[in-house]
Amino acid sequence: MYRIRLHGRGGQGIKTGSRILGSAFFGAGFEVQDAPVYGAERRGAAMSAHVRAARTPIRERGVITRPDLVALVDETLLQVPAANVLLGVDAASVLLLQGNGDAETWRARLALSGTVVVLPAAGERAEAELGGARCAGAAARLAGVISRPQLIAAIAQELASLGPVATATTTAQALAAYDAVAPHAGVLRESRPAAATAFAAPEWIDLPLESARVAAPAIFAAATSVEVRTGLWRTMRPEIDYARCNRCAWICSTLCPDSAIRVRADRSPEIDLEHCKGCMICVSVCPPQAIRALPERAARARELAAAP
Amino acid sequence: MRRLLTGNAAAAWGARLARADYVPAFPITPQTEIIELLAQWFGSGELRGRLTLLESEHSMLTAAAAAAATGVRVFTATSSQGLLYAMEMLYAVPGWRAPFVLVNVSRGLASPITLESDHNDVLAARDSGFLQFHCASCQEVVDSVLLAYRLAEDPRVRLPALVNLDGFHLSFTREPVDLPTAEAAAAFLPPFESQGIEFRAGRPVSQAVAVLGGSAYSYFRYETHLAAEQALQAHGAIAAEFAQRFGRRHDAVERYRSDDAEIAFFMIGAFATKAMDAVDRLREAGIAAGLVRPRLLRPYPAAALQRALAGKRAVAVIDQNLSVGKGGVLHGELASVLYGQPDAPLLASYIGGLGGRDISAGEFFQIARELQDAVLARRVPPPRLLYTAGELRQMRNLQAIAAGERGMPEARA
């Protein structure tokens, strides 16, 4: 069985990528299971998707803990412990990483003994929204059992409802990735399930009874959500053009689902970038279109360049 | 044709193939996709009938049963807190004796609030009078919806049916599903013959009347119970017909490599397929393990379970639910039908998968090992929560933060 885990952020096409890969395997005659795993968060939050493909019916479920391939769309997730990107990665697993730098540097940085394949980052838009599809294209080639036409057919099927333009763009990106990793075709191998003969006994414990004061699910501090820097989740950044903003003083600030826009005394809005998740709702609701969307990467590069 | 479908899409396809006339709806994670898909199909004309958004699950269920009581085919779906919000009507409407199908996408109950699956929500409906189907795969979801209509609408049964699938592990998981064609589905499930269930303005009927006195009350309640028991027989015939038409057997009790097994896992829901995988691995290691899984939980297939488990040395009931102050619900239910049976197995109780917590292959293997030990010792271990030292360490880290916030000494390290 192939066990493949995709990691990225909501909005980077992780679920779409997993479905493209799932359909491509299915089209190639495999039994398939694909499933995204996410919490209550929206766009920008860390998420993963799990693709299994085998010649026999698949009965495993849920999070893949022994991956044959981990595909990482957004390398900033390596800094987010909860994303658990490297869970179960060992000498036999392949890490596919979309980003800059070469494979050897990543192997050293992450102290990995297995294969690392770097998928060079593409243009900004591709990275923001088509990362999942690019990784699906690359993963298909790494497995070496999915043909170009099978990949193209899978994309056409998964993106049918989005129309021909989206399908064409996605196909181009996925095929570029499929070609880019050609030297590594077939590096991904199927693995066997863990045998029942040699397994590490789970470290079960008897849960101790504790006082209700300790054992109730309560948070004992005010304003704790400020501590969660949801701004790290952003792939797109809203930017206010104050020359266009007509100081309506309520629309963007009221409709921001994260209360990340405050209205100053002079009625001008201010975005709290520590907590703005980049959902782009403010961009779409501002009547004079005074808020524009900027890829986060470009915005950060600009900030770095401007720093003294 | 086989295609990849999520459990939610499979549920919606079930309603579509059943040609539901009316779908009262209310959104809740992880069920919403079902009504979104149905809304799309009603909108495009692929389904004829009506989908109405209600203002709550309580109203939704009332609307579903009220519509069913006019003789049309009704489908609806909910999950978790939504099912509980509808609980008053959930217990009320089976007594109306009007059939319809309710899909529940299992999700753990508050508190604390969570999104992932366990079965306390659906088990809260256990004694309501709804027939209960429990699915372990996306294929079973679409098939069970069709079976549920047949059983619910059977003139001897006439009770609403609930089809349960696990949130995330089925609802958002795509698997290959062999969808029956519209014609084949219609041949298996013809239009609903309401046989007297109807609504005519000129011929008013009062349903769900009040009775005073326990005697009349006992009659009506026990008739409902007899109908549910009757459903067991009816299910056998319907499942056999389904198997004949579609080549897939969905008996009230699934036995996976259990006939010659010495030890067995007993569980419901999506994680049961993980148990099947564990059974295969254990067999490779020379251990005679099997799985017994009730698909039908109401009516309870007592005799089939007694037969399936007679002669097994030990059985581990893995409950993905918790009756607070008692333990696993399925363990208690199974014990009640095995007690006093000749050749009854030892019965061990495990609580696992609460709030969607994974059950690892190693944990299944360890459970099997404990069953083997229990056979030798002729005694089962005490009930166990599947919970590891590592998980407690993580909890301790969170508690240390909470203790810091309160300025109180840390919880025991």
Ligand code: SF4
């Ligand atoms: S919605 Fe637009 S116009 Fe109104 S305050 Fe926000 S940026 Fe300004």
Ligand code: SF4
């Ligand atoms: S500021 Fe705009 S982009 Fe950021 S979270 Fe609020 S509405 Fe979304």
